[in-house]
Amino acid sequence: MQKITSLPADDALPGWYHTSASRTPRPAHVGQKHARWVIVGAGLTGLAAARQMALNFPDDEIVLTEAQEVGFGSSGRNAGFAIDVPHDIGAKDYIGDVATAKLILKLNTLGQDYLRDIVQENNIQCQMNEAGKYQAAVSESGMAILEAYRKGLEKIGRETQMIEGKDLPQHIGISYYKKALYIPGTILLQPSALVKGLADSLPANVTLYEYTPISSINYGDKITLRHDKGHIIADKLILANNAFASHFGFLQGRLLPTFLYGSLTRPLSESEQAQLGGKPVWGVIPAHPFGSTVRRTPDNRILIRNSFSFHPDGRPREKYLQQFIETHRKSFERRFPMLPDVGFDYSWSGAICLSENHEGFFGKLAPNVYGALCCNGLGITRGTATGKLLADMIAGERNELIDFLLASPGPNRTPPQPFLSFGVNSTLRWGQYKAGLEV
Missing domain, CATH: 3.30.9.10 (D-Amino Acid Oxidase, subunit A, domain 2)
Known part of the structure; x- marks a missing residue:
């Protein structure tokens, strides 16, 4: 059993959340449930993954869990820039390798296009x-x-x-x-309004549980996610919870919240x-x-x-x-x-x-466990694009962007504590x- 030692606890006055239209949160999960697909984290990455998984597997129920309320957490607290162009601060011209930069541009543009279409189709009021x-x-x-x-x-x-x-x-x-x-x-755009609208327009075969923080998890042929009101058994798990993935046992010592x-x-x-x-x-x-x-x-x-x-x-x-x-x-x-x-x-x-090396993680973390994690400050476009593409990869699709993401070395290992925090x-x-x- 992997005990989750840290859960989100964001402060109370995120301006985007409070100035966007209120919504009725989906109920927390109670009791026992089994699903083929479970996604942890209903931010931009998790919402994109859930939407695309629902389209790719229309006969399956997709379960999406969120520790807080949708729109209140990190995805609703950024500056609201959905950026297309790369900006590599490690390169002298902030572009670096041109071929890589062009792929990043395609990736970010994919995220923009995906969001633009959903917003228009569902009349999401997100400025x-x-x-x-x-x-x-x-x-x-x-x-x-x-x-x-x-x-x-x-x-x-x-x-x-x-x-x-x-x-x-x-x-x-x-x-x-x-x-x-x-x-x-x-x-x-208004990021919290966007996230709220994305959640309220999910396909019918997505079940969203808010206020359902996972307290422990058992990995195996079936994955059991426990919380204080019950548990959810998953055949396959997708982690879209960014730095909290390290508390689920993955990429430990590599993610910097x-x-x-x-x-x-x-x-x-x-x-x-x-x-x-x-x-x-x-x-x-x-x-x-x-x-x-x-x-x-x-x-x-x-x-x-x-x-x-x-x-x-x-x-x-x-x-x-x-x-x-x-x-x-x-x-x-x-x-x-x-x-x-x-x-x-x-x-x-x-x-x-x-x-540390400005790389994210995309792909398979362990048997039956997948992740799209660590957007390095480009959550709106990169998170959306990688969530969608991970769902497509799981469904068997391959293309140049999926191959580009899979080829990433992933986040570097960082020094141990207390040197890490000091540095x-x-x-x-x-x-x-x-x-x-x-x-």
Whole structure:
């Protein structure tokens, strides 16, 4: 028996969750159940896998379990950028090997197309907007990053527009940045509303159980997942729970649950919107990876997202949230001096699953156990694409993207504790310090 030693316990005020339409959660599982297919984790990856498994195996029931409520966890806490283009921070031009970059572009585009079709077919109200993204810089080093990235994107045939600082207020209303690279192709959306809508439009042969955290698991010819109100027996198991997969016995010492922090303002008044100017919807990604992500949403709120912490158990810490709210306030004031009276309605943490070598896991973990894990910060597109493709692989399909994912070496092994936590947190602090005014 594998005892699950850590379960999700996210903080209470994720802005996207509370500003999206409420829904009635599906009941928790009670008693005993047997299913051919069971998926753990109803985030973006698990929802895509469940939907595609239901299509591939229309005569089978697909069981999908979620420890919390759909839309409340990590998939509903990101910045809402569904990004198509690769961004390899380890390469000088942020693209690296062109053939690999083109496959990553295809993979991310697959995720976008899959989501776009589902949203349109089911009329999911998630503020989906084909706005593109601005990669913006304040410092000389940040501007050098933009130029390198522009040249890298040219290699894979992606057109971009370099915008000088004097012209940026026409786009985003603020004059804080010295230069920005506009990259069309990114979709902006409300992530919690998306996840809620995906869950409520699942095929009829998917059974979703929310508030069903798994407390222990037995592996074998049949897999038994136990929780405090019963158990579920699976013929085949799919793990779509990112860093928590290590608590299920897989990829231990390879996954890095890292938390990012976001704050969402109250809606801007009409006069404040006029003072700000610029486009009504936009998103800024920092040139420096440790800088601030900033968005203006369709409901006229401003998102500030920055600051990192690493927690091996995958659970956030309230003290860091309170500390980083102050950072968010300073970041907001630097960028929006014309909005001195705008406060934050919501502040929260959200986990991303990273690996030291920026590789995820895709494929078979053990007999009867499969996984699509570790999206390295691209959960909306990468999680969706890998969830769908894993379901297709299980159904016997092979194509260039499945082969590309299967060829990955997977996440690297990391140093043991306490060296791991010391090293990761030191790297995060140094990265945030180096980002300077980009934060």
